[in-house]
Amino acid sequence: MNLLPTESTKSMIQESIIRWFDANGRDLPWRTTSDPYEVLIAEMLLRRTTATAVARIYSAFIRRFERPERLARARVRTIASMVGTLGLQNLRARHLQQTAAHIVKEFKGSIPDTMEGLVNLPGVGVYVASAVLNFAFCRPSPLVDGNTIHLLSRLFELEFAGPADRNAWDFIASFELGGQNKAFYWGIIDLVAMVCLRRVPRCEICPLHEPCIWRHKNKPAFKTG
Numbered sequence: 693m694n695l696l697p698t699e700s701t702k703s704m705i706q707e708s709i710i711r712w713f714d715a716n717g718r719d720l721p722w723r724t725t726s727d728p729y730e731v732l733i734a735e736m737l738l739r740r741t742t743a744t745a746v747a748r749i750y751s752a753f754i755r756r757f758e759r760p761e762r763l764a765r766a767r768v769r770t771i772a773s774m775v776g777t778l779g780l781q782n783l784r785a786r787h788l789q790q791t792a793a794h795i796v797k798e799f800k801g802s803i804p805d806t807m808e809g810l811v812n813l814p815g816v817g818v819y820v821a822s823a824v825l826n827f828a829f830c831r832p833s834p835l836v837d838g839n840t841i842h843l844l845s846r847l848f849e850l851e852f853a854g855p856a857d858r859n860a861w862d863f864i865a866s867f868e869l870g871g872q873n874k875a876f877y878w879g880i881i882d883l884v885a886m887v888c889l890r891r892v893p894r895c896e897i898c899p900l901h902e903p904c905i906w907r908h909k910n911k912p913a914f915k916t917g
Protein backbone atom coordinates (compact mmCIF):
# COMPACT_ATOMS: atom_id res chain seq x y z
CA MET A 693 0.00 0.00 0.00
CA ASN A 694 1.16 3.52 -0.78
CA LEU A 695 1.77 6.18 1.88
CA LEU A 696 -1.33 7.96 3.13
CA PRO A 697 -1.76 11.38 1.49
CA THR A 698 -1.05 14.52 3.50
CA GLU A 699 -3.85 16.61 4.97
CA SER A 700 -3.20 19.37 2.44
CA THR A 701 -3.44 16.91 -0.49
CA LYS A 702 -6.68 15.54 0.92
CA SER A 703 -8.05 19.03 1.38
CA MET A 704 -7.17 20.00 -2.20
CA ILE A 705 -8.77 16.83 -3.57
CA GLN A 706 -11.87 17.35 -1.47
CA GLU A 707 -12.28 20.90 -2.79
CA SER A 708 -11.76 19.72 -6.39
CA ILE A 709 -14.41 17.01 -6.06
CA ILE A 710 -16.93 19.43 -4.55
CA ARG A 711 -16.25 22.13 -7.16
CA TRP A 712 -16.50 19.60 -9.98
CA PHE A 713 -19.76 18.21 -8.60
CA ASP A 714 -21.30 21.68 -8.29
CA ALA A 715 -20.64 22.26 -12.00
CA ASN A 716 -21.10 18.75 -13.43
CA GLY A 717 -23.07 16.58 -11.00
CA ARG A 718 -26.02 14.63 -12.34
CA ASP A 719 -29.58 15.80 -11.72
CA LEU A 720 -31.17 12.69 -10.29
CA PRO A 721 -34.71 12.75 -8.90
CA TRP A 722 -33.76 11.61 -5.39
CA ARG A 723 -31.19 14.41 -5.11
CA THR A 724 -33.84 17.12 -5.09
CA THR A 725 -35.49 15.82 -1.92
CA SER A 726 -34.32 15.54 1.65
CA ASP A 727 -37.45 13.68 2.71
CA PRO A 728 -35.97 10.78 4.71
CA TYR A 729 -38.48 8.23 3.37
CA GLU A 730 -37.82 9.19 -0.26
CA VAL A 731 -34.06 9.14 0.30
CA LEU A 732 -34.24 5.75 2.02
CA ILE A 733 -36.28 4.28 -0.85
CA ALA A 734 -33.79 5.66 -3.39
CA GLU A 735 -30.82 4.18 -1.57
CA MET A 736 -32.51 0.79 -1.23
CA LEU A 737 -33.34 0.80 -4.95
CA LEU A 738 -29.78 1.84 -5.87
CA ARG A 739 -28.10 -1.20 -4.33
CA ARG A 740 -26.57 -3.45 -6.99
CA THR A 741 -27.91 -1.52 -9.93
CA THR A 742 -27.28 1.73 -11.78
CA ALA A 743 -28.58 5.23 -11.16
CA THR A 744 -29.88 5.26 -14.75
CA ALA A 745 -32.01 2.17 -14.11
CA VAL A 746 -33.37 3.57 -10.84
CA ALA A 747 -34.09 6.98 -12.40
CA ARG A 748 -36.48 5.26 -14.85
CA ILE A 749 -38.77 3.95 -12.10
CA TYR A 750 -38.12 6.11 -9.03
CA SER A 751 -40.74 8.84 -9.50
CA ALA A 752 -43.49 6.35 -10.35
CA PHE A 753 -42.53 4.24 -7.32
CA ILE A 754 -42.73 7.24 -4.98
CA ARG A 755 -46.07 8.32 -6.48
CA ARG A 756 -47.50 4.83 -5.97
CA PHE A 757 -46.07 4.30 -2.46
CA GLU A 758 -45.88 7.88 -1.27
CA ARG A 759 -45.61 7.05 2.44
CA PRO A 760 -44.34 4.04 4.41
CA GLU A 761 -47.91 3.11 5.37
CA ARG A 762 -48.83 2.48 1.72
CA LEU A 763 -45.69 0.47 1.04
CA ALA A 764 -46.22 -1.56 4.22
CA ARG A 765 -49.72 -2.55 3.04
CA ALA A 766 -48.64 -3.46 -0.51
CA ARG A 767 -48.23 -7.04 -1.72
CA VAL A 768 -44.63 -8.12 -2.27
CA ARG A 769 -45.46 -9.23 -5.81
CA THR A 770 -46.92 -5.81 -6.63
CA ILE A 771 -43.73 -4.14 -5.42
CA ALA A 772 -41.62 -6.70 -7.30
CA SER A 773 -43.44 -5.88 -10.53
CA MET A 774 -42.47 -2.22 -10.12
CA VAL A 775 -38.78 -2.90 -9.45
CA GLY A 776 -38.38 -5.78 -11.93
CA THR A 777 -36.02 -3.85 -14.21
CA LEU A 778 -33.50 -3.44 -11.36
CA GLY A 779 -32.91 -7.15 -10.84
CA LEU A 780 -33.17 -9.06 -7.54
CA GLN A 781 -36.80 -7.97 -7.61
CA ASN A 782 -38.22 -10.50 -5.14
CA LEU A 783 -35.55 -9.88 -2.50
CA ARG A 784 -35.65 -6.14 -3.08
CA ALA A 785 -39.45 -6.06 -2.87
CA ARG A 786 -39.48 -8.12 0.32
CA HIS A 787 -36.94 -5.83 1.98
CA LEU A 788 -38.84 -2.71 0.92
CA GLN A 789 -42.13 -4.04 2.26
CA GLN A 790 -40.62 -5.33 5.50
CA THR A 791 -38.71 -2.10 6.07
CA ALA A 792 -41.86 -0.04 5.57
CA ALA A 793 -43.80 -2.30 7.95
CA HIS A 794 -41.02 -2.00 10.56
CA ILE A 795 -41.00 1.81 10.24
CA VAL A 796 -44.77 1.97 10.68
CA LYS A 797 -44.79 -0.41 13.65
CA GLU A 798 -41.69 0.73 15.52
CA PHE A 799 -41.35 4.38 14.52
CA LYS A 800 -44.95 5.44 13.78
CA GLY A 801 -44.08 6.02 10.13
CA SER A 802 -41.01 8.22 10.72
CA ILE A 803 -37.59 7.23 9.43
CA PRO A 804 -35.09 6.73 12.29
CA ASP A 805 -32.31 9.32 12.30
CA THR A 806 -29.60 7.26 13.96
CA MET A 807 -27.19 4.68 12.58
CA GLU A 808 -28.48 2.13 15.08
CA GLY A 809 -32.12 2.67 14.14
CA LEU A 810 -31.39 2.56 10.42
CA VAL A 811 -29.19 -0.55 10.31
CA ASN A 812 -31.86 -2.50 12.16
CA LEU A 813 -34.28 -2.03 9.25
CA PRO A 814 -34.61 -5.17 7.09
CA GLY A 815 -32.26 -5.04 4.11
CA VAL A 816 -30.56 -1.83 5.28
CA GLY A 817 -26.82 -2.12 5.78
CA VAL A 818 -24.25 0.41 6.93
CA TYR A 819 -23.91 1.96 3.45
CA VAL A 820 -27.63 2.69 3.01
CA ALA A 821 -27.91 3.88 6.63
CA SER A 822 -24.96 6.21 6.18
CA ALA A 823 -26.33 7.51 2.87
CA VAL A 824 -29.63 8.38 4.58
CA LEU A 825 -27.80 10.20 7.39
CA ASN A 826 -25.84 12.24 4.82
CA PHE A 827 -28.48 12.91 2.18
CA ALA A 828 -31.65 13.19 4.27
CA PHE A 829 -30.47 14.36 7.68
CA CYS A 830 -27.37 16.29 6.48
CA ARG A 831 -25.20 14.51 9.04
CA PRO A 832 -21.68 13.77 7.80
CA SER A 833 -21.26 10.02 8.05
CA PRO A 834 -18.50 8.06 6.28
CA LEU A 835 -19.75 6.45 3.09
CA VAL A 836 -17.80 3.73 1.28
CA ASP A 837 -18.83 1.44 -1.54
CA GLY A 838 -17.12 -0.10 -4.55
CA ASN A 839 -17.01 3.30 -6.29
CA THR A 840 -15.17 4.88 -3.38
CA ILE A 841 -12.65 2.04 -3.24
CA HIS A 842 -12.10 2.32 -6.99
CA LEU A 843 -11.43 6.07 -6.86
CA LEU A 844 -9.19 5.86 -3.78
CA SER A 845 -7.13 3.07 -5.29
CA ARG A 846 -6.57 5.02 -8.51
CA LEU A 847 -5.97 8.38 -6.86
CA PHE A 848 -3.73 7.37 -3.97
CA GLU A 849 -2.77 3.81 -4.91
CA LEU A 850 -4.30 2.69 -1.64
CA GLU A 851 -5.24 -0.96 -1.43
CA PHE A 852 -8.33 -1.98 0.47
CA ALA A 853 -9.84 -5.43 0.77
CA GLY A 854 -13.21 -4.11 -0.44
CA PRO A 855 -16.10 -1.91 0.65
CA ALA A 856 -16.26 -3.65 4.04
CA ASP A 857 -12.61 -2.87 4.86
CA ARG A 858 -12.60 -0.87 8.11
CA ASN A 859 -9.46 0.99 6.97
CA ALA A 860 -11.35 2.43 4.00
CA TRP A 861 -14.12 3.71 6.28
CA ASP A 862 -11.56 5.22 8.66
CA PHE A 863 -9.73 6.86 5.77
CA ILE A 864 -12.83 8.45 4.25
CA ALA A 865 -13.93 9.56 7.75
CA SER A 866 -10.67 11.50 8.05
CA PHE A 867 -11.84 14.06 5.45
CA GLU A 868 -13.17 17.17 7.18
CA LEU A 869 -16.31 17.79 5.17
CA GLY A 870 -18.10 20.38 7.27
CA GLY A 871 -21.49 20.91 5.67
CA GLN A 872 -20.33 19.74 2.24
CA ASN A 873 -20.79 16.04 2.76
CA LYS A 874 -23.53 15.71 0.13
CA ALA A 875 -21.49 17.31 -2.66
CA PHE A 876 -18.40 15.30 -1.68
CA TYR A 877 -20.06 11.89 -1.68
CA TRP A 878 -22.28 12.57 -4.71
CA GLY A 879 -19.15 13.93 -6.41
CA ILE A 880 -17.30 10.64 -5.85
CA ILE A 881 -20.27 8.65 -7.16
CA ASP A 882 -20.58 10.83 -10.28
CA LEU A 883 -16.85 10.98 -10.97
CA VAL A 884 -16.69 7.19 -11.11
CA ALA A 885 -19.85 7.02 -13.23
CA MET A 886 -18.81 9.73 -15.69
CA VAL A 887 -15.03 10.23 -15.63
CA CYS A 888 -12.96 7.64 -13.77
CA LEU A 889 -14.42 4.80 -15.82
CA ARG A 890 -13.09 1.38 -14.93
CA ARG A 891 -11.95 0.30 -18.40
CA VAL A 892 -10.83 3.58 -19.95
CA PRO A 893 -10.73 6.48 -17.48
CA ARG A 894 -11.24 9.93 -18.99
CA CYS A 895 -8.22 11.51 -17.30
CA GLU A 896 -8.15 14.39 -19.76
CA ILE A 897 -11.33 15.86 -18.26
CA CYS A 898 -10.75 14.73 -14.68
CA PRO A 899 -10.51 17.43 -11.99
CA LEU A 900 -8.12 15.14 -10.08
CA HIS A 901 -5.61 14.46 -12.85
CA GLU A 902 -2.84 16.49 -11.20
CA PRO A 903 -2.60 14.57 -7.92
CA CYS A 904 -3.70 11.19 -9.33
CA ILE A 905 -0.98 8.54 -8.93
CA TRP A 906 -2.59 6.16 -11.45
CA ARG A 907 -2.57 8.89 -14.10
CA HIS A 908 1.10 9.72 -13.47
CA LYS A 909 2.13 6.08 -13.69
CA ASN A 910 0.05 5.12 -16.70
CA LYS A 911 0.30 8.41 -18.58
CA PRO A 912 -2.79 7.97 -20.76
CA ALA A 913 -2.70 10.11 -23.89
CA PHE A 914 -4.54 13.40 -23.42
CA LYS A 915 -6.80 14.33 -26.29
CA THR A 916 -6.46 17.91 -27.46
CA GLY A 917 -8.82 20.26 -29.24
Ligand code: SF4
Nearest residue numbers: 888893895898901904
Ligand atom coordinates in the same frame (compact mmCIF):
# COMPACT_ATOMS: atom_id res chain seq x y z
S1 SF4 B 1 -6.92 11.15 -13.37
FE1 SF4 B 1 -7.78 9.40 -14.45
S2 SF4 B 1 -7.37 7.60 -13.18
FE2 SF4 B 1 -7.05 9.44 -11.92
S3 SF4 B 1 -8.98 9.77 -10.85
FE3 SF4 B 1 -9.05 10.99 -12.72
S4 SF4 B 1 -9.99 9.70 -14.31
FE4 SF4 B 1 -9.40 8.38 -12.57
